[in-house]
Amino acid sequence: MSAATDSNSSPRHEPGPADAAWYRSLNAELAAQGLSPRELQRVIAETRAEADSAGIAPASLFGPAVLFARELASALKEDGTGSQAKESTLGPVVLRLRDVTVRRGRRTVLSDFSLTVRRGEIVAVVGSNGAGKSTLLQVCAGLLRTNSGRMERTERFGYAPQLDALAPLLTVDEHLRLFGAIDGASQGRSVPTGHQILHRLGWRPNGNQVTRTLSGGTQQKLNLALAQLASPELLLLDEPYQGLDALAYEDLRTLISSWRNSGAGVLLVTHLLRDIDFVDRVVELPAPDSSTGHSKTKEYAA
Numbered sequence: 062m063s064a065a066t067d068s069n070s071s072p073r074h075e076p077g078p079a080d081a082a083w084y085r086s087l088n089a090e091l092a093a094q095g096l097s098p099r100e101l102q103r104v105i106a107e108t109r110a111e112a113d114s115a116g117i118a119p120a121s122l123f124g125p126a127v128l129f130a131r132e133l134a135s136a137l138k139e140d141g142t143g144s145q146a147k148e149s150t151l152g153p154v155v156l157r158l159r160d161v162t163v164r165r166g167r168r169t170v171l172s173d174f175s176l177t178v179r180r181g182e183i184v185a186v187v188g189s190n191g192a193g194k195s196t197l198l199q200v201c202a203g204l205l206r207t208n209s210g211r212m213e214r215t216e217r218f219g220y221a222p223q224l225d226a227l228a229p230l231l232t233v234d235e236h237l238r239l240f241g242a243i244d245g246a247s248q249g250r251s252v253p254t255g256h257q258i259l260h261r262l263g264w265r266p267n268g269n270q271v272t273r274t275l276s277g278g279t280q281q282k283l284n285l286a287l288a289q290l291a292s293p294e295l296l297l298l299d300e301p302y303q304g305l306d307a308l309a310y311e312d313l314r315t316l317i318s319s320w321r322n323s324g325a326g327v328l329l330v331t332h333l334l335r336d337i338d339f340v341d342r343v344v345e346l347p348a349p350d351s352s353t354g355h356s357k358t359k360e361y362a363a
């Protein structure tokens with residue numbers, strides 16, 4: 062469990078009745094998620110110690126207790142049961158492409174391309190520069206039409222594009238409210254949920270900070286939190302590690318694994334070979350070949 066603290070922040074929080082209620086909700090949801098009494102006691106003690114040492118109310122540090130409990134429970138499930146957990150959580154199809162062809166200008170970027178993603182799995186898309194990875198995600202997000210073939214996808218999806226979709230003059234919390242409203246989340250929920258995701262990425266944001274003053278890596282964290290805000294069934298992540306430091310990279314891997322374990326399907330564009338060991342399948346797009354257009358896509362289990 063990790064959460065960043067901020068040394069130049071407001072005075073230390075004094076525990077009160079709201080905190081006690083938060084820990085009661087955490088306890089109840091962890092028990093409902095099937096944690097043993099012993100595990101439950103340990104997790105609550107660790108959570109309390111982390112909040113106390115940060116001097117921050119648990120609700121501010123970790124977000125809503127119920128969501129935090131679910132995330133913890135899925136992370137513990139992954140630690141304890143490994144690949145068996147993956148098998149048992151594989152669910153319905155959330156994305157299906159059949160014989161999709163996409164041309165951009167005179168180039169055929171995707172040719173008769175087929176892919177299925179189910180809930181509870183991470184599929185990595187790899188390939189050299191220009192192979193069509195971002196094009197594929199844009200098709201899946203519904204931003205680009207196919208020239209032929211069919212794309213079916215759940216309505217409940219989140220998309221973190223490679224070039225961020227942030228408005229430079231809006232604050233962090235304005236982004237969370239705006240994207241939450243677009244995704245149908247209530248305004249009261251989107252800010253604490255967004256902060257919770259950002260804590261898990263090692264950043265405790267000042268909600269009033271204007272986005273253009275954030276570093277590139279921090280903007281990427283916000284970009285990712287926005288994609289996950291409404292707990293989508295499908296996440297489309299286009300090179301989400303760009304700009305992240307080593308710690309945030311590890312946090313993001315853990316977070317993506319926990320999204321999978323809580324039932325999301327993830328389509329992840331990546332250049333990093335290290336990622337291959339934590340995904341379920343890899344789809345390799347062929348290198349662009351200007352003379353022949355396109356050769357064969359490869360797919361293999363990770």
Ligand SMILES: Nc1ncnc2c1ncn2[C@@H]1O[C@H](COP(=O)(O)OP(=O)(O)OP(=O)(O)O)[C@@H](O)[C@H]1O
Nearest residue numbers: 165166168170188189190191192193194195196197
């Ligand atoms: N807006 C666009 N209009 C026309 N062609 C485009 C556009 N965006 C990308 N392309 C072309 O589509 C092809 C695939 O590009 P794409 O960005 O999907 O590749 P990629 O695999 O994501 O590359 P990279 O690893 O460099 O990000 C390239 O030939 C590119 O020039």
